[in-house]
Amino acid sequence: MRKQLETIIPGGTRRIFHFASDVLTHNPTGTDPTPEQWAKIADVIQEKNHIPFFDVAYQGFASGSLDEDATSVRLFAERGMEFFVAQSYSKNLGLYAERIGAINVVCSSADAATRVRSQLKRICSAYVLESTGSWGEDCGKCRLVFHSEAxxxxxxxxxxxxxxxxxxxxxxxxxxxxxxxxxxxxxxxxxxxxxxxxxxxxxxxxxxxxxxxxxx
Known part of the structure; x- marks a missing residue:
């Protein structure tokens, strides 16, 4: 992976990681970088100006600690790097039908954060304005209200x-x-x-x- 980041993948490319701390909670397969290896990965990403995208679907399942499982992502934040973090709470909070999650973007400046926030609002509006679990319940209630005979x-x-x-x-x-x-x-x-x-x-x-x- 480090070789790909250094020589094969063009500079400024977005790169997706499943993350945790010492043990990677990847799905279905992957590798398990140590904290030292994460530091070397961060070195290459910083040098090549890549933009990492962390897919955080199992935080807390690796070490049993939400805080410890954020070690690798926190490393990138401490270096002042720009990156994306997509978090899902379907697994660790058991909220499978409620579409609960978050997209976090670490930006290099307040101006960049303002522009990113504006774009994210436009993209996510179609998702945050509806809930699949609630939608099913609402349909049942509507049928009773309108006395459907079907x-x-x-x-x-x-x-x-x-x-x-x-x-x-x-x-x-x-x-x-x-x-x-x-x-x-x-x-x-x-x-x-x-x-x-x-x-x-x-x-x-x-x-x-x-x-x-x-x-x-």
Missing amino acids: NWHVLIRWPNKAQQSDNMTNKWHVYITKDGRISLAGLSTAKCEYLADAIINSYHSALLYWETPIEL
């Missing part, structure tokens, strides 16, 4: 994942998304059997509902 039962002929998810949450206090996704990073060995019981119970809780004939 028959949508054909859309629920497949297994009712939402009913299973509700059972997992309300009865077993296992918090997953409506479509059944779960963060295994938060699962300890001691809780594996409990989770298995919750999944089995939730599966059977919706089984009778699935087998009920649907009127079209």
Whole structure:
């Protein structure tokens, strides 16, 4: 990677990194630079005037500390370099359906920051003004308000994942998304059997509902 930064990639190029501190939380594969290696990477990027873009999707999962996992990014900030940091809170906060995240840009001057802020506002407006999870709930409420008589039962002929998810949450206090996704990073060995019981119970809780004939 260092050789590519030095000789192959043109100067002034944006470069994407998955980051952490001693252990890199990359997905699905990657390398694990040490703090010393990060310093050498920063040397090359600074010399070649590259603009790094850090993809921060798993902060806290590498060392268990949010602060320690920011070591590599903080190194670039301390050197006064310009870079982007895209943060997602889907994994470390379990907010999969709420589109929660942030884009942070470290600029070389107040004037540059003002111009970048202006452009980011234009780009992100389409994203921050809607939430996919809330959108689904709102559609259900609108149907009740307008007393829709349309028959949508054909859309629920497949297994009712939402009913299973509700059972997992309300009865077993296992918090997953409506479509059944779960963060295994938060699962300890001691809780594996409990989770298995919750999944089995939730599966059977919706089984009778699935087998009920649907009127079209």
